[in-house]
Amino acid sequence: MRIKITRDPLIAEPVIKSLVIKEHGAVTTFMGTVRLHNEGRTVDYLDYEAYPEMAEEQMRAIAEEVKKMPQVEDVSIVHRIGKLHVGETSLIVAVASKHRREGFNACLHAVERIKELVPIWKKEVWAEGAEWVRSKGA
Amino acid sequence: MKVCARYFALYRERVGGNTESFDLPAAAAVGDLVAAIMRRHPNFCPDPSRVVVAVNRVYVDHAHALKDGDEAALIPPVSGGA
Numbered sequence A: 001m002r003i004k005i006t007r008d009p010l011i012a013e014p015v016i017k018s019l020v021i022k023e024h025g026a027v028t029t030f031m032g033t034v035r036l037h038n039e040g041r042t043v044d045y046l047d048y049e050a051y052p053e054m055a056e057e058q059m060r061a062i063a064e065e066v067k068k069m070p071q072v073e074d075v076s077i078v079h080r081i082g083k084l085h086v087g088e089t090s091l092i093v094a095v096a097s098k099h100r101r102e103g104f105n106a107c108l109h110a111v112e113r114i115k116e117l118v119p120i121w122k123k124e125v126w127a128e129g130a131e132w133v134r135s136k137g138a
Numbered sequence B: 001m002k003v004c005a006r007y008f009a010l011y012r013e014r015v016g017g018n019t020e021s022f023d024l025p026a027a028a029a030v031g032d033l034v035a036a037i038m039r040r041h042p043n044f045c046p047d048p049s050r051v052v053v054a055v056n057r058v059y060v061d062h063a064h065a066l067k068d069g070d071e072a073a074l075i076p077p078v079s080g081g082a
Helices: A012-017 A052-067 A100-117 B009-015 B030-040
Strands: A003-006 A026-033 A041-050 A072-080 A082-085 A089-097 A120-126 A129-132 B002-007 B019-023 B052-055 B058-060 B071-075
Touching: A003 A052, A012 A026, A012 A072, A012 A089, A026 A100, A041 A072, A052 A072, A052 A100, A072 A100, A089 A100, A120 B009, B002 B009, B002 B030, B019 B030, B030 B052, B030 B071
Parallel strands: A003 A072, B002 B071
Antiparallel strands: A026 A089, A041 A082, A041 A120, A072 A089, A120 A129, B002 B019, B052 B058, B052 B071
16 A cells, blocks of 8 residues: 655556555556646646645555445555646556456446545636636536 | 644645634634635635544544644545556
8 A cells, every 4th residue: 555645756566566565456547638628718827725634544444444345455646746747747646457348347436425525625727817616516 | 813824735735735723712613614715715615513623633523622723634536646
């Protein structure tokens, strides 16, 4: 299990390699990336801010929760903060599970919980202005 | 008692700082802290009854009793992930 908030660019391979391998047959990964268009605006960049101590604790609690789901063996969650440009990766979730279906379910559940609970905020900056984003359903 | 309020993102910009100290009566709850913030910063939040607060890094409701030295973070709607 790797849980981390970082200002460095995210690379999937080390996050996948951080999973503890027992007898799983599937690694499911999700990478969240910065979109070019949001609500009709052309995004210049996103500025992510965290309450770092609490955010890591929440990410760890979510990973522990997901590890209790059926057939899930290990979970890693890494979130980048700071200034991210279009196409860059803000979030990587990796789940090791015995089979694919449980892996996809667990990965989706982890992402939904992250968007609901983890104290991280993004400010969307475009040519004419900037605005703090509110997650849909949060 | 003294409580440290921490502000993030939208709230940090509205109050113009990262942290502030509040001197509250001994039996104060989270709701009392939010009310004190509203007195100091009337534009802090249009609906203070719905402000999300974490005390010592744990989400709590507005009835939660504060203790001297607590760190109370004011949490605007989160938007992590992608």
